[in-house]
Amino acid sequence: MENDLRKYFPFINRYSKISEILSDKNLASLGDAYVNFVYSLALSKVAGKPVGRKIKSDLLSLALKRAGIRPLLPQRTDRHRQADAAEALMVFGWLSGAISIKETLDTLARNGDMADNFCTVLKIILERSKIS
Amino acid sequence: MENDLRKYFPFINRYSKISEILSDKNLASLGDAYVNFVYSLALSKVAGKPVGRKIKSDLLSLALKRAGIRPLLPQRTDRHRQADAAEALMVFGWLSGAISIKETLDTLARNGDMADNFCTVLKIILERSKIS
Numbered sequence: 001m002e003n004d005l006r007k008y009f010p011f012i013n014r015y016s017k018i019s020e021i022l023s024d025k026n027l028a029s030l031g032d033a034y035v036n037f038v039y040s041l042a043l044s045k046v047a048g049k050p051v052g053r054k055i056k057s058d059l060l061s062l063a064l065k066r067a068g069i070r071p072l073l074p075q076r077t078d079r080h081r082q083a084d085a086a087e088a089l090m091v092f093g094w095l096s097g098a099i100s101i102k103e104t105l106d107t108l109a110r111n112g113d114m115a116d117n118f119c120t121v122l123k124i125i126l127e128r129s130k131i132s
Numbered sequence: 133m134e135n136d137l138r139k140y141f142p143f144i145n146r147y148s149k150i151s152e153i154l155s156d157k158n159l160a161s162l163g164d165a166y167v168n169f170v171y172s173l174a175l176s177k178v179a180g181k182p183v184g185r186k187i188k189s190d191l192l193s194l195a196l197k198r199a200g201i202r203p204l205l206p207q208r209t210d211r212h213r214q215a216d217a218a219e220a221l222m223v224f225g226w227l228s229g230a231i232s233i234k235e236t237l238d239t240l241a242r243n244g245d246m247a248d249n250f251c252t253v254l255k256i257i258l259e260r261s262k263i264s
Binding site for chain 2: 001002009010011024031039040041044045048050051100101
């Protein structure tokens with residue numbers, strides 16, 4: 001499945017600039033479902049029991065800031081829109097093949113600060129995607 | 133990843149009866165995140181653009197009824213709890229290895245009625261899982 005994602009979702013090939021990805025509301029909407037899923041999976045792995053949780057905007061906006069992505073957004077972007085941008089980038093990273101669900105899950109389930117773990121995922125996606 | 137799910141989430145081995153799965157609130161909670169994700173993926177595939185959508189309880193309760201699972205729940209179970217049961221069974225099916233995200237996505241993205249497509253997924257999980 002993960003090798004075929006670009007075939008399943010050819011629309012992902014239309015994105016070429018990071019600013020396009022970060023401001024795409026449709027991508028943020030799919031990203032919201034994706035991020036809540038991988039976040040819940042990571043919490044379930046750590047807890048040793050099933051957990052479902054909606055991620056808070058503050059956590060994602062903090063991760064975005066720590067990853068150095070904040071300056072790429074318009075100055076007055078509020079925290080909710082910053083979180084949308086992080087969600088859009090995360091699902092872009094998965095759909096484009098830059099990172100797998102497994103690697104995302106392993107990173108999010110590490111000991112330590114969850115915002116740092118999300119920051120690591122965002123940085124991996126930026127590094128591996130040929131977008132600027 | 134999908135081959136290692138039982139290692140990542142060993143708690144899945146604790147479930148042995150269908151009635152346990154259908155009434156597990158934690159599993160339903162993780163299942164909610166899982167189902168919204170695969171549902172959004174299927175809608176994105178069909179639409180040819182990213183779509184994020186929360187599934188309505190009515191759709192899942194209808195799928196549960198059509199799959200013949202409704203009689204396994206207490207008689208007065210409302211639609212919301214019926215949807216919870218469907219979500220719990222769907223994520224159980226994925227975590228236990230009965231069905232992959234790819235097969236789920238392919239089934240949900242078929243032409244035709246979405247409740248029937250969910251019904252098909254639920255029946256596949258029931259058939260392949262050795263639960264009763």
